[in-house]
Amino acid sequence: MKTLILVDIQNDFMPGGALPVPRGDTIVEVVNGLQPGFGLAVATQDWHPPGHASFASQHPGRAAFESVELDGLPQTLWPDHCVQGEWGAKFHPDLDTRAVQAIFRKGVDPRVDSYSCFYDNARRRSTGLAGYLREKGATELYFCGLAAEICVFYSLRDALDFGYPCVLIMDGVMPLDEREYEKARDELHTAGARLMRARDVFCEI
Ligand code: VGL
Ligand code: ZN
Secondary structure, eight states: OEEEEEEOOBGGGSTTSSSOOTTGGGHHHHHHHHGGGOSEEEEEEEOBOTTOTTBGGGSTTOOTTOEEEETTEEEEOBOSOOBTTSGGGSBOTTOOOTTEEEEEEEOOSTTOOOOSSSBOTTSOOBOSHHHHHHHHTOOEEEEEESOIIIIIHHHHHHHHHHTOOEEEEEEEEOOSOHHHHHHHHHHHHHTTOEEEOHHHHHHHO
16 A cells, blocks of 8 residues: 655644744645555654753753764764644644644653654664554655655654665655755665656646
């Protein structure tokens, strides 16, 4: 079954949010238009407890977007964002979630960040998404959401490792950093992901 995965389409990643992705809001219409064509749609939410270790506010003397080491892993520090239950963690108000059958939350462990929808960055804990997709009979995964070169990228890489044929919906994602996104897109393409525009996706589903 062709499956659409909506990654972190949340207020804090939108213009005006705590960790805004430039023009992040432009994907909402694209994503809404795609959903009716899919047999299965699932969404993820970045869902941090207050005081999460990825927040620059927890590292005195450090600023957002600096890098530190956290439990032996490199960690970019972020502004406080997507705090559980708060406005910034909610889906964009115009996002149509009627077709979304399940929501997976990540970044819930206060000590470790989680970019991939499948595992935290230390690979200690699974979100349950992999088991869910297996049980539902997902055969091909189509990715959209924010940010393109972070959570979408790491999710796609894991999905490719699981052996799923994967599509990156290019107008269904937006990056925080255009340069990093170009590198990420090349890496995904080399690893076997297809890069498609939403209208071409719609023709084949
Ligand atoms: C994300 C940075 C921190 C994302 C989440 O969803 O791409 N980026 N937390
Ligand atoms: Zn986060």
